[in-house]
Amino acid sequence: MKLCVVVLLLLIHSSAAVLHTSRNFYTASSGVPNFPEFVFVGYLDDVLTDHYDSNTQRAEPKQDWMNKVTAEDPQYWERNTQNLLGAQQVNKGNIETVKQRFNQTGGVHIFQRMYGCEWDDETGEVKGYDQYGYDGDDFISFDLKSLSWVAAKQQAFISKMKLDKDKAELARWKNFYTQQCPDWLKKYLSYGQSTLKRTVFPSVSLLQKSPSSPVTCHASGFYPNRIMLFWRRDGEEVHEGVEPGVSLPNHDGTFQRSVHLDLSSVPPADWEKYECVFKISGAQEPTVTKLERERIRTNRGRGGGGGDGEGEFPVGPVIGAVLGAAVLILVLVLVLVAVYFRKRQNQGFKRASTSDTSSSSGGLPLPT
Numbered sequence: 001m002k003l004c005v006v007v008l009l010l011l012i013h014s015s016a017a018v019l020h021t022s023r024n025f026y027t028a029s030s031g032v033p034n035f036p037e038f039v040f041v042g043y044l045d046d047v048l049t050d051h052y053d054s055n056t057q058r059a060e061p062k063q064d065w066m067n068k069v070t071a072e073d074p075q076y077w078e079r080n081t082q083n084l085l086g087a088q089q090v091n092k093g094n095i096e097t098v099k100q101r102f103n104q105t106g107g108v109h110i111f112q113r114m115y116g117c118e119w120d121d122e123t124g125e126v127k128g129y130d131q132y133g134y135d136g137d138d139f140i141s142f143d144l145k146s147l148s149w150v151a152a153k154q155q156a157f158i159s160k161m162k163l164d165k166d167k168a169e170l171a172r173w174k175n176f177y178t179q180q181c182p183d184w185l186k187k188y189l190s191y192g193q194s195t196l197k198r199t200v201f202p203s204v205s206l207l208q209k210s211p212s213s214p215v216t217c218h219a220s221g222f223y224p225n226r227i228m229l230f231w232r233r234d235g236e237e238v239h240e241g242v243e244p245g246v247s248l249p250n251h252d253g254t255f256q257r258s259v260h261l262d263l264s265s266v267p268p269a270d271w272e273k274y275e276c277v278f279k280i281s282g283a284q285e286p287t288v289t290k291l292e293r294e295r296i297r298t299n300r301g302r303g304g305g306g307g308d309g310e311g312e313f314p315v316g317p318v319i320g321a322v323l324g325a326a327v328l329i330l331v332l333v334l335v336l337v338a339v340y341f342r343k344r345q346n347q348g349f350k351r352a353s354t355s356d357t358s359s360s361s362g363g364l365p366l367p368t
Contacts, residue, residue, distance in 0.1 A: 023116045148170070
């Protein structure tokens, strides 16, 4: 359950309209049955772009437009595969090193790296970072401002001391995040601009499983994943009794999100004072759905009626949308066990630059 919650949380995106992000996720695992010991996924503006795991041992594009890179660089995917084979070995060694630091042998353990950058196409501002975690906690991270490593655990301090002494390597990290990273980000954006810069509005439904259940406002089929979805009463946003959901990917590259409203203490006569508001970044007008009983789809039919099928709670489509991304979710279950990396605001992630041969491509070999 904890892993799934983390997966969902990490799919939330900043609401900034001009902020572009590129994200890398490396996950090395130990003691996890029927799961690759190393997994990589790359994202551009929340869209899955490429994937590698230790079972297939192949870097593969997940978007057709990512194949455009081979027009300029025919060996791109082969070189990416070789880099990730190296990253697989580096991170396999890292998880064993950290296990020794914590005096651990068996059991399930996860070592992760998240790194990348973001670029504001209005201001030109670039931010980048590189963070490592172990079993759900911060372990060590790179501070771009001070050009030093920050140990979050006592067991990481030995690595920090050794890594900080290599000034040439620190300078390479700075160049990677301030120059190479945004350059590649802009290049990938140009490849996928027809997909990444589109705007798709959702269908919005009101759902309720039973008379005592919260009423759910469910928006599905929107893109990009920079939206606001909330309940308001008499024109004012409501927070009490509201449980916000998180975005899930649909099989067609769009997203879905829900927000739940507990009406157990609200008199029935006051229900129609509420409305659900969907606002997509960059759109001038929101989509407003009034809370009217006849609009609510339930397991009993529309408005709590006899259930003619038309108004029934759409369990199939909702579950189907999630299952349509089953492969993605399966990969992310371990890859995105990293909500602890989201302590810093306004930071993004960058895919590995396959033209870069520094340790930033394969990951950080922890000194022993």
